Amino acid sequence: MVEEDKTRKNYENLDSLKEKLVAVTSEIDAIKSSFSKNTEDLSRIQSMLSIGHIDDIGGVIEKYESRIAEAERQRTEAAESSKKYSEELEKEKERLIKLWDAYKNQEEELSSTERRIAEFENRAKSSEVAQKQMESDYTTRIRTLEQKLSENENKAYQFDEYKQKCEELDNIKNNLETKVNTLKVENERKEKEINELNEKLDEKKDMENYAQYKNRLLNEIREFPAYSLMLQSQLDELFARLQQRSFFWLFVALLVVTSLAIVSLQNRFNDQGSATKSLYILLILVLIGLVNWLLPGLTLFGRIVSTVIYLTVLSLFLIDSSDIPKFRDHFRFLLMVFIYSGFWILYFQMFDSVLWYVNAYVDASSLNAAVNSFLGFFGIQINWFFDVEHVTAINAGTIILLQLIVSNIVKHTKALPTMVVGILLGTLGMAILAISTGIWVFLIGIIIFSVGEMTAHPKFISYVGQKAPKERVATYMGYIFLYGVIGSSIGSILGANLYVHFVDKLHQPKTLWLIFAGIGVATIFALLIYNIFFPHEKETT
Secondary structure, eight states, rough: HHHHHHHHHHHHHHHHHHHHHHHHHHHHHHHHHHHHHHHHHHHHHHHHSSSSHHHHHHHHHHHHHHHHHHHHHHHHHHHHHHHHHHHHHHHHHHHHHHHHHHHHHHHHHHHHHHOOOOHHHHHHHHHHHHHHHHHHHHHHHHHHHHHHHHHHHHHHHHHHHHHHHHHHHHHHHHEEEEEHHHHHHHHHHHHHHHHHHHHHHHHEEEEHHHHHHHHHHHHHHHHHGGTOOOHHHHHHHHHHHHHHHHHHHHHHHHHHHHHHHHHTTTTHHHOHHHHHHHHHHHHHHHHHHHHHHHHHOHHHHHHHHHHHHHHGGGGGGOOOOOOOHHHHHHHHHHHHHHHHHHHHHGGGGGHHHHHHHHHHHOOOOOHHHHHHHHHTTTTOOOOOOOOOOHHHHHHHHHHHHHHHHHHHTTTOOOHHEEEEEEEEHHHHHHHTTTTTOOOHHHHHHHHHHHHHHHHHHHHHHHHHHHHHHHGGHHHHHHHHHHHHHHHHHHHHHHHHHHIIIIIITOOOOHHHHHHHHHHHHHHHHHHHHHHHHOOSSSSOO
């Protein structure tokens, strides 16, 4: 407030000074105007007066001029002092402005401080409210924690009881584990006994099957007129001899050795004369006679059959082994037939392992119900049921119904790709049997296999015609059916042994069909590799 009073007084002094300066200036201007008038009057009077008067007047003028000069000097001094005072006033004004600005800043700071104080007061009030709320919350939480603590104490007490019970249960568990281990040992021992009993049971079943097979075979033998009068003891002796495999392997070994001996002696045989050739043949005949007619335990029929088979080996002397291209063609042809026989290993399962599988695993009740319901719709009341003979009927029926359609589809396709597709379908049909033992899945697998058969086989005959040299087409077409001999020979033995192992013993029929599917895949790859190494020149369909 003191500063404001000083500032106010300074402004009032400044205003009074300005008024004084204005008054001085107006007075000086009045003096100047009066002086100018007096000068004019003097000049006019001087013209009228004498020189003496003029000198007096000059003195008067000088006095006026000195007065004017003095007035001018005073005015100048007043102006300078006014200027200085104005500068000081300006400085004072600036200082006052700064003081005013500082005052404003102080007022703003004071207002800001007041606001902050108000905020702090509000915050303090809020803090007090929050503190009271926090105290209330903490009080509530403390009560809750006290309740939980009491509950936990109760639980701890219960846990102690539970711990005691657990210890009791652990003791019981240890006792039970001891008993379980004892039972496991006992169970393993019993399982071993059960396995031994199962093995004995399987042996007994094999003996029963063997006895049934023996009775069925002996009954079939009796149907022949030549054996109808044989006694039961003679038939038993005949059957026992048939079971002696030693002669069979001896027969095969001697047949192979004889064939190799003839091939090794062929060049010498061709270079000899007629008498020497006859000596060679006679010597071989004598050896054959000694082997077949002097070995003990052979029937007359067996000796005759063995002699005839051995005599056919003598035809090896007539083969001209010097014709290498011909033998190369024979090798290619036989290799192709052997590879294709892999598919027929699958086919001949239709006559043994597939039929056994149907009897043992396939449940045809849904098919039986569907067929009987369908027949009943037309008023035919019979108790039809699916049996193993229907398997081959389905295979044949599928071929009869679809062969013309399939042949028309593949008639313009190349032979090898069509064979591969057909074998692939047959393989797929075998693999489908591994999916389920249901009758519908079984039927789908057999039908797909049949479609693959009718796709692959006609093209195989066409493929042989393409691969065979023109001069040997007829010969190869005659020997083409060796695939059936190889496929049935290998397929029947392989299928029976695999069925006994994987189905009868391990009860894993899926594995059996997957193995046969693998044979189909191997056949496909073998045909493709064969076609790469032995391509044929003509590409007909």
